[in-house]
Amino acid sequence: PRGRLVCTRHNSASMFDDPHKLASVGGFLLLAHAVSLVISYREDLKISGIEFAGVPLFVLAECLIGSLCCTWGALGFSGEFQPIAQQPRELPPDNMEKMHDFVTFNHRGTGKTRKE
Amino acid sequence: MSADGKKLTFVDPEKVANNARVNDTVFQFLSIVSGIVCGILGYTDLKGLGAFFVFNCVIGAAVCAKLKGDVKSHFPSWDKIFVAGASASAGTFILFWTLFYNICHLF
Numbered sequence: 001p002r003g004r005l006v007c008t009r010h011n012s013a014s015m016f017d018d019p020h021k022l023a024s025v026g027g028f029l030l031l032a033h034a035v036s037l038v039i040s041y042r043e044d045l046k047i048s049g050i051e052f053a054g055v056p057l058f059v060l061a062e063c064l065i066g067s068l069c070c071t072w073g074a075l076g077f078s079g080e081f082q083p084i085a086q087q088p089r090e091l092p093p094d095n096m097e098k099m100h101d102f103v104t105f106n107h108r109g110t111g112k113t114r115k116e
Numbered sequence: 117m118s119a120d121g122k123k124l125t126f127v128d129p130e131k132v133a134n135n136a137r138v139n140d141t142v143f144q145f146l147s148i149v150s151g152i153v154c155g156i157l158g159y160t161d162l163k164g165l166g167a168f169f170v171f172n173c174v175i176g177a178a179v180c181a182k183l184k185g186d187v188k189s190h191f192p193s194w195d196k197i198f199v200a201g202a203s204a205s206a207g208t209f210i211l212f213w214t215l216f217y218n219i220c221h222l223f
Contacts, residue, residue, distance in 0.1 A: 024145075031152050038156055038220045052221070055157055063153045070149045071175075075182050078141040081190045082134055086126040 020076025027069030034062040127192070135190050139179060139197055140204050146175045147205030148212050155216025168209055172202040 016022065037059050045052055150171035159167050176198040183190050191197055 027149070031149070031156070034156050035152075035216065035220055038158075042221060052158065059156065063156055067149055067153055071146060071178055074142050074145045074149075075178060078145070079134070079138040081138055081183055082131040083189045084127045084131045084135065084191070085189065086128045 018077060020073040022073070023069045024073030024077065027066040027071075027073060030062050030066030030069065034059050034066065037062070132192070136196065136200065139191075139201055142179055143172070143175055143201030143205040144208055146171070146178075147209040150175075151209040151212030152216045154209075154213045155218075156220055158217065158221050159213075160217070164213055168206070169202075171209075172198065172205070176201060 038055055041056060041059070042052060150167070154164050154167050154171075157167075179197055179201070180187060187194060187197065
């Protein structure tokens with residue numbers, strides 16, 4: 001009947017269903033935490049008057065683990081590689097009659113063969 | 117066989133374009149990550165440039181690992197992975213490298 005409301009349910013895959021996307025998000029969160037650690041480390045160095053020589057080991061470890069998580073995630077959600085070799089495909093069956101390109105039936109010979 | 121006797125391989129252009137798109141996506145995303153890491157570690161000048169090349173080699177190796185070493189079946193040549201990916205991601209790397217270096221070490 002007209003005016004009836006139809007409710008459809010969309011089966012959309014959310015980000016939390018894909019482990020690769022979750023790994024990428026986790027990797028970014030680790031890198032964000034590493035950023036905060038470096039900022040606080042630099043502030044401590046400024047207070048103590050020591051010159052910055054390099055980041056601490058735990059920051060390096062967080063960067064490494066975050067990068068690995070993001071790498072695994074990117075390789076998963078970016079898509080699949082496909083072989084580029086063209087697959088042989090079947091041609092359509094050649095069962096059509098051989099026809100000329102151009103056929104005309106209204107020519108001078110028609111008059112000879114026409115039965116009156 | 118071609119007229120000069122060379123063996124011809126027929127490729128599907130749609131699949132070539134798909135593989136190039138996937139490769140670009142991987143390199144773009146991981147160039148963001150590598151730019152952030154370089155900014156956090158405080159790399160400048162040639163150190164950062166060297167890190168860019170090292171990271172791109174690692175990303176290309178990761179793509180080859182996903183292909184299980186069978187590059188010839190998925191790409192016309194090796195440079196379609198490394199050179200195309202690095203050239204597409206250079207600007208993104210520099211952007212995030214400078215941004216996160218400024219955030220972590222300057223401001």
